[in-house]
Amino acid sequence: DFKKWSVTADFTDGGFKAVINGPTLDWKINYGGPEEEMTFDGSNINITAGSHTVTIDLSEIPYKTTIE
DSSP states (O other), X not given: OOSEEEEEEEEOSEEEOEEOSSOTTTOSSEEESSTTSBEETOXXXXXXXXXXXXXXXXXXXXXXEEEO
């Protein structure tokens, strides 16, 4: 239903955002902020270095991110 996305990848210390419908240089639609309540144009979501599974859930408001 295109409301949940997951990826397992190696990350460096820092942050990220969910960018929707555009290249990463466009940033027209992006979500960030606290993992439990992502907001439009919110701050970066913090992540530590290492392999993580990140799930973005846009199936209900508030939007959420989980990092495992």
